[in-house]
Amino acid sequence: MTVTEDVLHRTDFLRGSRRSLGETGPYKEWHHFVVHNQGFRLIVNFSLTDRTSPQGTRTVPRVIVLVRHGDYSGTVENFDPKDCEVRTGRVAARLGPCSLELVDGAYELVVEVPAIRLRARLRLVPASTPFVVNNQPLARGSRLSWLFVPRLEAHGHVWVGDTRVSLRAAPAYHDHNWGRFRWGDDFGWVWGSVLPECSSDPWTIVFMCMTDRFRPPRCGVTPQ
Template identity: 30%
Template sequence: MLDHLRPPRADDPTRALYKEWLHVNVFDHASGTVGLVNLSLHGDPAAAPSRAVGVALVRVPGAGWSGGTQVQGAAAAHAGVLELAAGDVAVAVAPWFGAGHAAARAAVADADVSLGGPAVGPPLGPSWDVPFGEGHLGWAAYPRLALDGVVRAAGRRLVVRGAGGYADHNWGRWAWGDDVGWDWGCFHGADGLLVVMSRTTDRAHRVTGDALVTVEHAGRVAQFVGPQVDIAVDGVRHPSRRFPGAMAALHADRARDRLPARVRVRVGDGFDGLEVVLDVDDVAQLLLAEPSRPGFAVLHESVGRFRAVGRLAGRPVEAHGLGVVEHAG
């Protein structure tokens, strides 16, 4: 079954809690640049308070973050089968028969991103549809893309050819501000190793659900879940940039949120095993308001370089690359 957007029906009693978004990451190993483009819908699409939020963030080594957010009424959004566009941000994913294509376009503040390319690895999903807050959270991922295009950020113009890419689709029903959150990460190796991890949490990230970690290397896919996964953090990083400005000013008490300076993901099932260690270079903070009631959530995007060592299919693995970890709650 093909993935697709899941807008609420007119008779859906939970439509006020509707959430949906499409997301693309780029990992350019040649320059060390990590970027993301995201477009999300929040609330009943027919209600005036509902919002479409576009995000473009690019982190260039030595230059920090470029980009920001673009917030509009949900009525400004245009939707296709698996496409969203609003204002100066658009994301599209076209999966079919285990293959597909993704594209992202955004011009927000001082970041301009235009990327597209084919899926060059298997999709993961729809792999999640779990209870979450007052409703549920669904997730489908397209974790290995080869992206071409142009990224303008920090006064530079970067042409990418075959850069590492990741895309996903989230949907569900919940209220920002409920006692829910998630941890998600994508680690893209310069030599081809790919690791994706995800788990639901409470808002404080003290209580966690079972983690799912997928490892792809040399054509082999291995998945680890629950007690086969250990995620640990160390050190402290604070956000260096906060978006959007109005929400950041309203919640000035969150300016010094403590995020890990190092994230370690260790997996093993008695046959395969891997340890991935991400050293965080920088953190951006996104604040999202709940349109249906008072409440908000904070998403932190932590980017850096990782190293990995382990054994897969009886063969030793040692890799390094770029990664991003998202803490939401």
């Protein structure tokens, strides 16, 4: 096992809501992947979000997909928890027909989204060191943690309708966010990543800026 693989197994695992342990507040967690290629971009987001109703609080598994191949198309797919396999402590999850898993140091993604006629079989190999930031304050009583891998190399195939896009060492990005907060509270953030067009270029940039109405923006840039 490489050092990077060991770090990812110890830090990029699913945390889960932990309501059974007495934690309160709406929980949110997501694994986010972006893959670039010439004239092509794919975003896949696996998320687990607490939803509260008069009947109580439950976790909603969701996959968000956005693809640009000529035109843009995308969808948000919610799944019944009975059709999902999610275990805390693992870098793995299956939400309906879509899945992610860390296998031999690389992320293996399976994406099946009939609503936009998209399928993908991808293997994303980290090409940079992961970074972890824990328990950053948002609004009062709210915190967010995240991990990001600034640069990966994507291999595999994506089918958009009847067209197949083959990827070999295509630049990619990954982050994993988790915490307890409410959308619409007094906070905001801007997040971006800059990946090179050429795999031989050593530079990758991740940009982050967090703010609220009482404090100036706190920004950071992580070049690698």
